[in-house]
Amino acid sequence: MTTLKNSAETSPAKVHSLQALDLSQIIEPVKDDLLVVEEWLETNLVDDNPFIAELLSQVFRAGGKRIRPAVVLLSSHASLDASRPFSRLHIILAVLTELIHAASLVHDDVIDSASLRRGQETVNRRWNDRVAVLMGDLLFAQASICLARIMNPVVVGIYGQVLGDLCAGEIRQMRQQFSTELTFPDYIKKSINKTASLFAAGAHSGAILNANPDASVSALKEYGLNLGLCFQIVDDLLDVIGESNKMGKMAGSDLRGGVLTAPALYLLEEKSAASKRLEELVRSRDVTSDEGSEEALSLIRNSNAIERTSDLAKEFANKGRMSLLTIAPSNYRDSLEALLDYVLTRAN
Amino acid sequence: MTTLKNSAETSPAKVHSLQALDLSQIIEPVKDDLLVVEEWLETNLVDDNPFIAELLSQVFRAGGKRIRPAVVLLSSHASLDASRPFSRLHIILAVLTELIHAASLVHDDVIDSASLRRGQETVNRRWNDRVAVLMGDLLFAQASICLARIMNPVVVGIYGQVLGDLCAGEIRQMRQQFSTELTFPDYIKKSINKTASLFAAGAHSGAILNANPDASVSALKEYGLNLGLCFQIVDDLLDVIGESNKMGKMAGSDLRGGVLTAPALYLLEEKSAASKRLEELVRSRDVTSDEGSEEALSLIRNSNAIERTSDLAKEFANKGRMSLLTIAPSNYRDSLEALLDYVLTRAN
Numbered sequence: 001m002t003t004l005k006n007s008a009e010t011s012p013a014k015v016h017s018l019q020a021l022d023l024s025q026i027i028e029p030v031k032d033d034l035l036v037v038e039e040w041l042e043t044n045l046v047d048d049n050p051f052i053a054e055l056l057s058q059v060f061r062a063g064g065k066r067i068r069p070a071v072v073l074l075s076s077h078a079s080l081d082a083s084r085p086f087s088r089l090h091i092i093l094a095v096l097t098e099l100i101h102a103a104s105l106v107h108d109d110v111i112d113s114a115s116l117r118r119g120q121e122t123v124n125r126r127w128n129d130r131v132a133v134l135m136g137d138l139l140f141a142q143a144s145i146c147l148a149r150i151m152n153p154v155v156v157g158i159y160g161q162v163l164g165d166l167c168a169g170e171i172r173q174m175r176q177q178f179s180t181e182l183t184f185p186d187y188i189k190k191s192i193n194k195t196a197s198l199f200a201a202g203a204h205s206g207a208i209l210n211a212n213p214d215a216s217v218s219a220l221k222e223y224g225l226n227l228g229l230c231f232q233i234v235d236d237l238l239d240v241i242g243e244s245n246k247m248g249k250m251a252g253s254d255l256r257g258g259v260l261t262a263p264a265l266y267l268l269e270e271k272s273a274a275s276k277r278l279e280e281l282v283r284s285r286d287v288t289s290d291e292g293s294e295e296a297l298s299l300i301r302n303s304n305a306i307e308r309t310s311d312l313a314k315e316f317a318n319k320g321r322m323s324l325l326t327i328a329p330s331n332y333r334d335s336l337e338a339l340l341d342y343v344l345t346r347a348n
Numbered sequence: 349m350t351t352l353k354n355s356a357e358t359s360p361a362k363v364h365s366l367q368a369l370d371l372s373q374i375i376e377p378v379k380d381d382l383l384v385v386e387e388w389l390e391t392n393l394v395d396d397n398p399f400i401a402e403l404l405s406q407v408f409r410a411g412g413k414r415i416r417p418a419v420v421l422l423s424s425h426a427s428l429d430a431s432r433p434f435s436r437l438h439i440i441l442a443v444l445t446e447l448i449h450a451a452s453l454v455h456d457d458v459i460d461s462a463s464l465r466r467g468q469e470t471v472n473r474r475w476n477d478r479v480a481v482l483m484g485d486l487l488f489a490q491a492s493i494c495l496a497r498i499m500n501p502v503v504v505g506i507y508g509q510v511l512g513d514l515c516a517g518e519i520r521q522m523r524q525q526f527s528t529e530l531t532f533p534d535y536i537k538k539s540i541n542k543t544a545s546l547f548a549a550g551a552h553s554g555a556i557l558n559a560n561p562d563a564s565v566s567a568l569k570e571y572g573l574n575l576g577l578c579f580q581i582v583d584d585l586l587d588v589i590g591e592s593n594k595m596g597k598m599a600g601s602d603l604r605g606g607v608l609t610a611p612a613l614y615l616l617e618e619k620s621a622a623s624k625r626l627e628e629l630v631r632s633r634d635v636t637s638d639e640g641s642e643e644a645l646s647l648i649r650n651s652n653a654i655e656r657t658s659d660l661a662k663e664f665a666n667k668g669r670m671s672l673l674t675i676a677p678s679n680y681r682d683s684l685e686a687l688l689d690y691v692l693t694r695a696n
Contacts, residue, residue, distance in 0.1 A: 051523055052516060107485060111478040130459040133481055134519050137455060140488060141511035144495075148504040156496035156504065163489035168397060171482050175399050 023065060026338045029331050030073035033091060037069045040095040041102075055123070055135055059102055062120045068101050068202050069094035071227065071339065075220050076206025078332035084210050089150055093209065096146035096159065097202040103139030104166050106132055111170065112257060155205045162201045169193025178258035178287075180268060180279045187265055188229070195235075196228025203227070219326040223336065226320035231343045233313040236261035240300050240309075242348070252293045258282065262312055264296075266305035274299045317344045371413060374686045377679050378421035381439060385417045388443040389450075403471070403483055407450055410468045416449050416550050417442035419575065419687065423568050424554025426680035432558050437498055441557065444494035444507065445550040451487030452514050454480055459518065460605060503553045510549045517541025526606035528616060528627045535613055536577070543583075544576025551575070567674040571684065574668035579691045581661040584609030588648050588657075590696065600641045606630065610660055612644075614653035622647045665692045 027034060041060045072094040080086055106123050108114070110132045115125040124132035140163070147159050172190050176182050203224025207217045239254045240263045254261050260268070260282065268275045278299050286292035300306065317340040327333050375382060389408045420442040428434055454471050456462070458480045463473040472480035488511070495507050520538050524530050551572025555565045587602045588611045602609050608616070608630065616623045626647050634640035648654065665688040675681050 052519055107481055110481055129477060130522065131519075133455055133458055133484075134515055134522070136481075136485075137488070138512070138515040138519070140485070141508070141515050144492065144511045145505075145508040147492075148501065148508040151501040151504070153496065153499040156499070157493075160489070160493040160496040163492045164486070167482055167486040167489050168400060171400055171479075171486070172397060174478065174482070175397075 023342055026335050026342055027070045029335055030070060033073045034066060034069060036091050037094045041098060063118055066098060068097045071199060072097050072202040072206055074332045074335050075203045078327055078330055078336060079207035079210050079212045079216055079220060089209055090206055092146050092149055093205055096143050099139050099143040100198060103136045103143060106139060107136040152209060154208050158201045158205055162197050165193040165197040173259055178282055178285060180282050182260050184265060187262060191229055191232040195232040196225045199228030200224035215326055219323045222323035223320050226316045226323060227340060227343060230313050230316040233262050233309060234343060237263060237309045240297060241306060252297045255287050255296050256293045262309040263300045263305045266308045267300050267303045274303055313344055371690055374683050374690055375418045377683055378418060381421045382414060382417060384439050385442045389446060411466055414446060416445045419547060420445050420550040420554055422680045422683050423551045426675055426678055426684060427555035427558050427560045427564055427568060437557055438554055440494050440497055441553055444491050447487050447491040448546060451484045451491060455484035500557060502556050506549045506553055510545050513541040513545040521607060526630055526633060528630050530608050532613060539577055539580040543580040544573045547576030548572035563674055567671045570671035571668050574664045574671060575688060575691060578661050578664040581610050581657060582691060585611060585657045588645060589654060600645045603635050603644050604641045610657040611648045611653045614656045615648050615651045622651055661692055
């Protein structure tokens with residue numbers, strides 16, 4: 001994570017935000033709400049089967065930073081006014097958002113035959129693909145039940161679209177594997193589908209429940225979208241420059257799977273000898289081997305692509321910051337802003 | 349299908365219903381609505397990706413009898429009164445019900461590594477497991493979008509529960525594989541989860557949209573539950589006595605997969621030499637081989653289990669018929685009744 005951190009450290013504008021990089025400090029205003037969310041996540045809404053209960057608690061005990069529920073809770077509080085209290089519905093919205101995220105991870109791991117996630121064995125590895133398919137379906141079903149309980153048709157519509165976006169993004173990614181024809185707009189579209197769409201839903205649905213005016217609903221949606229894009233781009237950057245032990249998964253796993261993300265796309269754009277070589281490695285699928293992926297990673301690491309990717313992430317973080325300006329100041333809004341810096345500078 | 353047909357033919361009470369066994373005749377009152385449903389099913393609600401559109405149309409062009417949409421449409425019409433017209437929402441309800449069914453089939457085929465469905469290659473066989481997982485997720489997502497459009501919180505709750513039931517039923521079945529300890533209540537519970545729950549949802553949600561009194565909503569729910577149980581039991585019977593070419597899948601596939609259904613359970617209950625032998629074949633997993641499954645099938649076919657299973661299916665069909673008595677007479681109600689006979693005597 002050297003490049004990102006260094007560039008942040010050398011920028012005086014980042015000094016304040018660097019002090020707020022401790023996630024537990026950022027989420028402090030919604031700490032108690034997050035504990036309730038955690039309880040809900042391990043609650044089996046679907047069935048009294050002990051095996052299912054065990055599987056569920058395994059998925060959620062494996063951890064995760066709960067950034068999405070934090071976004072939901074912070075945005076919900078930030079958009080509350082005195083006439084509408086924070087309610088159980090906001091908690092359910094946070095649970096719903098994490099459930100959809102968890103479900104899509106479980107299915108992604110089947111699709112990618114991944115064996116490690118957050119440093120732990122994946123469901124497909126520990127059990128098998130069959131259990132993992134069902135487990136993902138079950139989590140989606142739990143999410144549907146939460147969505148039903150929220151009883152707000154607009155929110156239902158938003159999350160229905162998110163579910164579609166997730167699949168479309170994954171199918172798009174699968175179809176684009178090992179293709180060096182991928183454009184930047186394709187990449188951004190896929191990143192919105194796969195990641196930012198859920199962040200955006202989580203960030204503005206609370207404001208819808210709070211019956212906020214359209215302007216602040218839109219502002220929070222924009223915030224979530226930009227935070228999500230920033231998150232995905234940093235994720236893609238970490239896959240190139242991160243260390244396997246910190247990430248809890250193998251470095252370079254995107255490239256090995258033929259998935260081209262921002263760093264690779266920037267290098268390909270250069271039309272240099274290095275980009276020509278990267279193109280060869282991808283097209284020939286040599287990139288799937290240890291040597292091939294090492295060579296590809298080192299080509300990218302030694303190019304401008306890292307800095308350009310980092311700049312792109314910062315661009316979305318800044319857009320996210322701008323979106324927050326229409327929201328009334330509060331410690332919740334401060335935390336939403338600090339989350340942008342956290343996401344930008346995280347090392348895993 | 350000899351046993352079922354014979355027993356129906358020798359019973360004078362069945363003569364009328366046998367004349368109505370032509371499905372196209374039964375669904376005649378909702379024929380035009382079903383055409384609209386068909387158009388919707390091939391419409392991609394999620395994305396403009398041509399590959400996704402191709403996959404979707406492949407899934408739905410493979411056919412299927414559309415019994416679930418027919419149940420939704422017939423029940424919706426049967427419970428309408430003059431003050432509330434049949435609306436687009438009823439069509440969406442029918443589409444939703446078939447989408448959930450289709451999604452669960454696609455994932456079931458991954459879980460069971462099935463290669464044939466309705467006489468056609470399954471998605472996992474034609475493409476691979478990854479595409480099939482995503483395809484199922486996409487269909488579930490399409491269903492969520494339909495559910496959102498219905499904008500009725502009670503209906504959303506019902507279908508959320510159905511999604512959970514489907515997963516719980518499948519997980520339950522997976523955990524019970526090759527166990528000869530399975531009880532009849534376990535089997536019925538699993539059949540409700542896997543099949544009858546969706547039939548019940550489809551049968552009574554239209555009445556909820558029509559703002560029917562509780563009594564007729566409950567009656568239609570009961571009808572759907574019993575129709576669904578009848579459907580599942582006949583399915584399980586056909587797996588034992590049906591011919592592979594008519595079913596569009598291998599006969600005996602449940603047994604080969606270690607899934608015990610009504611016919612096997614009835615034989616096991618007998619505590620005879622034959623049931624002892626079946627128990628051995630299942631426990632030793634010899635039932636997974638060609639010889640083992642042939643031997644098991646022949647043990648079941650030569651026992652009372654076939655007749656008892658057929659009687660059980662009839663029992664649920666009769667309960668379904670009783671449920672309909674509280675619904676006002678109409679050609680739609682007649683068709684719902686005829687569907688019970690159709691399901692009971694179908695050969696595939």
